[in-house]
Amino acid sequence: MNIIRREILALHTFEDIVLVRQAVRAWMVEMKFSLVDQTKMVTAASELARNAVEYGGGGSAQLEALADGGRSGIRLIFEDRGPGIPDIDQALKNGYTTGGGLGLGLGGAKRLVNEFDIWSVPGEGTRVTIARWE
Amino acid sequence: MDKIPILKMGHFLLVTIQVDMHDRLALALQDDLTARVVKDRAKGVLIDISSLEVVDSFMGRMLGNITAMTHMLGATAVVVGMRPAVAITIVELGLSLENLCTALNVERGMAMLTSQLNTSAEAGGHEHHQKGNPRTAHF
Amino acid sequence: MSAETKSRILDVLTRYEKEILRDWVKEQLSAITQGKDLLSEADLRRESAEFLSLFAKAAGSKYLTDITAPEWAGTREFLAGLSRSRAAQGFTPSETAIFVFSLKQPLFVRLREAIGTDAAALGDEIWTATVLLDKLALFTAETFQKSREEIIKRQQMEMLELSTPVVKIWEGILALPLIGTLDSSRTQIVMESLLQTIVDTSSQIAIIDITGVPAVDTLVAQHLLKTVSAARLMGAQCIISGIRPQIAQTMVHLGVAFGDVVTKASLADALAHAFTQAGVTVTRKQAQA
Numbered sequence: 001m002n003i004i005r006r007e008i009l010a011l012h013t014f015e016d017i018v019l020v021r022q023a024v025r026a027w028m029v030e031m032k033f034s035l036v037d038q039t040k041m042v043t044a045a046s047e048l049a050r051n052a053v054e055y056g057g058g059g060s061a062q063l064e065a066l067a068d069g070g071r072s073g074i075r076l077i078f079e080d081r082g083p084g085i086p087d088i089d090q091a092l093k094n095g096y097t098t099g100g101g102l103g104l105g106l107g108g109a110k111r112l113v114n115e116f117d118i119w120s121v122p123g124e125g126t127r128v129t130i131a132r133w134e
Numbered sequence: 135m136d137k138i139p140i141l142k143m144g145h146f147l148l149v150t151i152q153v154d155m156h157d158r159l160a161l162a163l164q165d166d167l168t169a170r171v172v173k174d175r176a177k178g179v180l181i182d183i184s185s186l187e188v189v190d191s192f193m194g195r196m197l198g199n200i201t202a203m204t205h206m207l208g209a210t211a212v213v214v215g216m217r218p219a220v221a222i223t224i225v226e227l228g229l230s231l232e233n234l235c236t237a238l239n240v241e242r243g244m245a246m247l248t249s250q251l252n253t254s255a256e257a258g259g260h261e262h263h264q265k266g267n268p269r270t271a272h273f
Numbered sequence: 274m275s276a277e278t279k280s281r282i283l284d285v286l287t288r289y290e291k292e293i294l295r296d297w298v299k300e301q302l303s304a305i306t307q308g309k310d311l312l313s314e315a316d317l318r319r320e321s322a323e324f325l326s327l328f329a330k331a332a333g334s335k336y337l338t339d340i341t342a343p344e345w346a347g348t349r350e351f352l353a354g355l356s357r358s359r360a361a362q363g364f365t366p367s368e369t370a371i372f373v374f375s376l377k378q379p380l381f382v383r384l385r386e387a388i389g390t391d392a393a394a395l396g397d398e399i400w401t402a403t404v405l406l407d408k409l410a411l412f413t414a415e416t417f418q419k420s421r422e423e424i425i426k427r428q429q430m431e432m433l434e435l436s437t438p439v440v441k442i443w444e445g446i447l448a449l450p451l452i453g454t455l456d457s458s459r460t461q462i463v464m465e466s467l468l469q470t471i472v473d474t475s476s477q478i479a480i481i482d483i484t485g486v487p488a489v490d491t492l493v494a495q496h497l498l499k500t501v502s503a504a505r506l507m508g509a510q511c512i513i514s515g516i517r518p519q520i521a522q523t524m525v526h527l528g529v530a531f532g533d534v535v536t537k538a539s540l541a542d543a544l545a546h547a548f549t550q551a552g553v554t555v556t557r558k559q560a561q562a
Contacts, residue, residue, distance in 0.1 A: 043188050
């Protein structure tokens, strides 16, 4: 499997979240992903980017275009040096509520992608990696 | 700072969301909208999201908040024009947007609000919801 | 072969490129039996030339026989593309792998000429070349396999699309008669197709009829529910009809709840309900005798 293209975007402000969404969308359009796949991935990216900005104190988003044999994939790595997630299993189970409250929504984001990986250590930071294949 | 315009259409207000909103803009919209509902004595609010390609949890919460606030002020909010890809993603994401009233487009939304307005006089309140009121099944 | 002794392969390739290309194309043409009409000689020559130049470029790298190294990326991409097109054209996997295998003979001949009588060195070079070309040929065969599977999958999807038509049965009312088993990918297509049609026709009611679905388990039920939820978010209502007695029993036993989704036993009942919702009344012209 190859990494054909790589780009790192800073994630500190809400405008940065928008930029990440636009970048992911643009890459996926170029790679000819279906509209639904694009929407799912961009939405997952938005969630994770938001987490990094809101709870992680800022960080970065790394975009990678992948090629494996004949098929293409896109991988995103969201990283922050924030407080970390104390109970990852619990976080993965959390749903969303419309009435406010923490919207870590990791479980939801996981459902939108093909591959999901999370590393988080309280006091050190969090890194979430997601990928979607054609 | 650019604000999202709110149009008055008879008894109702129309908001068209076209841009990626960040926190400040979203909060400004909530403030403006609630103020206008009161000021214009609006009976309904139409939120047109047909331009939105992505609705994440933040936007979903915002739509839920606007719906709840509008309801509390004695009016009904209808979210119209959600795109198929967005709807599919929201369902997969697990966003529970149960209290949302939805319609296919602005025209249908207006028809819904109008007929509700006409019948609410008899029913005596805004508990009476027409077809298309979603209460999402749990799974 | 140690890392210091540079392989003569690159040397031979660059010096004898034209001759190797000529002999190699000849080998390929004589080897291809079934697909002779599918590929023109000009195309074959062009593909072979491109491969040789990519091969020569990569052969100068340090990691000569490690085809997973980045230096071989270009060559791999080319072979993957070749496999895909050969698979699409209907060649067999062997014929496609022969593209690489048949390069051996012309290459070995030139290596022998270049190295002369040093048997040990010649042996080493031929071994290295064999290992390298075998790996590339296997890679070609593997990607060929993957391409074939992708083609089959795509054809299946196209057939699925054809077999799940969304029908407009009345102004603002759609019907989706599902026939056959519902798996994950099929349900995805069905869902997207229904939702898009809802938008295109501005229909507020969609009747999903599952009379033709033999078995409904929790997974299928979940998929149906997701479709209904998505349609609701868009402002349309779904009615599920065609629930047979066995299905009703299975669902209750499995603990699947359709919540407040309207369900009907027959399509006719669903249509009647839809008319009521849409404010449509149907009257008979004449009283029945």
